[in-house]
Amino acid sequence: MKRLAILGSTGSIGTQTLQVIEAHPDLFCAEVLTANRNVKLLAEQAIRFKPNMVVIAEENKYAELKEALKAEDIKVYAGKEALSQVVAAGTVDMVVTATVGYSGLLPTVNAIQAGKVIALANKETLVVAGELIHTLALRHKTPILPVDSEHSAIFQCLAGEGNNPVEKIILTASGGPFRGKDYSYLQSVTPAAALKHPNWNMGAKVTIDSASLMNKGFEVIEAKWLFGLAPQQIEVVVHPQSIIHSMVEFADGSIKAQLGVPDMRLPIQYALTYPDRIQSDFGRVDFCSCRSLTFEEPDRQTFRNLNLAYRAMLKGGNMPCILNAANEVAVEAFLQERISFTAMSDLIEECMDKGHFVAQPSLEDYIQTDREIRQEAEERVKVFKK
């Protein structure tokens, strides 16, 4: 029985992880469940899945959660510190990092230091501090198993290949809801339109990142650290059907791809059962009804975030951390209709140009960079006109 800590159990990845657990109660149980502020759903999950511990990150929600679980034998904690502490509990075998944004960093660092296997959905952790996480995972011999669909695909393609040389990986991108649109169209798109992803039903932040192609930029950086690749070995191709989740091209020119219906429970389950595969009731690809699988170049001129992410990756140091912090503020401001869709890239670029660069950042440097860039970006939001 694998005992899981699910950080962000009330979100899209979190709830789907619980569905996988529910389908295989003989294999998995929830040891820790956490949320940011959604007390109602967290309490419902806790009553149903009977974890030993729950954490609500927003401390002012503690009393409400405690009251909701008063009849249960469950330890209730609150606050960001608690989030970082519960992952190290001796009863936890695997930590599923499914919180959104920078919030995933410190709990993941703690989980790695405690030697817990990581099922990593929170890609921002590797964007912000890829080098640090990579070094810590090596030092503590902690496996990091990808949950992100593209990285799970690559991981599956690499299984059994040992040290066979990889020429490149090909990350597929759906292109999002605005694929094919030009810059002037993008200037006036609404949050509601940007939240309509063509293939995936995900949390708001990653959905906006998909629409702006920042998600793909983040995934390029995530792939670099997960698979130890050089930037020129990572290619992005738009594949609007999201059936091929990514590919690996080997030195002999052979290409392996992983295919499946767009359903995150598949990569989640693979991370939970790795290296085994188990039965699932998820949908199956029907090649006769899916008439064509198509591919095209990403439009890097219109969707500038992809190039900004490559630029941050090539610069290294704390630049990807600057990219992430500026993006988090930009996405939030766009969702609140304080800035336009296209202003997000302008804001991020300005923060990258102006942010204090640190070539070899420590954890403290990342924390400080995140704090400073958020302040900087918030100030800049005020001067952007919608």
Ligand SMILES: NC(=O)C1=CN([C@@H]2O[C@H](COP(=O)(O)OP(=O)(O)OC[C@H]3O[C@@H](n4cnc5c(N)ncnc54)[C@H](OP(=O)(O)O)[C@@H]3O)[C@@H](O)[C@H]2O)C=CC1
């Ligand atoms: N959804 C998907 O299909 C995919 C997601 N990912 C990645 O997985 C991660 C999670 O995404 P997704 O599930 O869509 O996100 P959601 O917004 O749906 O869920 C986020 C979860 O994290 C919690 N949370 C939010 N902010 C904080 C915080 N500051 N501190 C602690 N907990 C917090 C939320 O709690 P509450 O409910 O209380 O707000 C919720 O449980 C992201 O990094 C995303 O990029 C990767 C591939 C696919």
Ligand SMILES: CC(=O)[C@@H](O)[C@H](O)COP(=O)(O)O
């Ligand atoms: C499901 C998943 O892994 C998302 O990160 C997905 O990749 C988003 O789709 P696009 O970014 O390709 O639009």
Ligand SMILES: [Mn+2]
């Ligand atoms: Mn993805």
